[in-house]
Amino acid sequence: MALAWATLLAAGGCAHPPPTAQVATASRAVRLAESLRAESYSPMDLRLAREELDRAERAVRDEDYDRARRLAEQASVDAELAAAKVRSEKARARVAHLRRRIQTPPDDRGARSSNEPTSR
């Protein structure tokens, strides 16, 4: 019944359908950030993204779809930022590592080269 009403209202341009795609996108973005270990590199952004995703899902259950869509969009962008920060942080760590190697005399290098971060 609620679905029928929602459909009717959506057709009349008065309400929006559940933001299923936006919530799914946000969920994927959060999982990607987690897989990049954003927990240790950018914990604040990741936590924000998780909270927003959580609130978006709750808003979907409450049929507050506009609010759910806004929260899902915010969760997506916060998770993307967490991931972007991880990548830039890793690239900077690689530079710092290479610099340390340059400053180390060649004779001492052998023992340390195994610590080199993978370059991609």
Add this chain to the structure above:
Amino acid sequence: MTRVRECPGIAGLIIVSVAALGCAPRSTAALERARAAYRDASRDQQVTENAPLALQDAKQTLEKAERSLDEKDTTSLAYVVERKVEIAKANAEERVAERLARRLSREQARARGECGGRGPRSGTARRSGARPCQPPDGQVDARPARP
């Protein structure tokens, strides 16, 4: 008496200002912050050169926020703009650092080849022993990408 005569004028002024307010570009605090964030990033050469797509994405969201008639949507979109600008900055920093890392790797490989320390790894470092051992040319000056 003068009060009575002024009244219609004041009423008219109020009506006109309310009407003007309704038509003027909206300027919520969130939208102002989003505009400023985008403006700053679009003037930052590191960002415009290294993350043009991410910046463009932020711009499109800003335009959407400006067009939106819903107060809550505007505020939410303005927030998204600010975060997208941050993403563009992070992307730019990543690219700058990656470029630097590639250069440092090349220089190290060359130095190793020339010093004969651990033997050449690539074909570019065949002139083994041609030069005395020294740190790679003093070009290692670029700092980690920070705006």
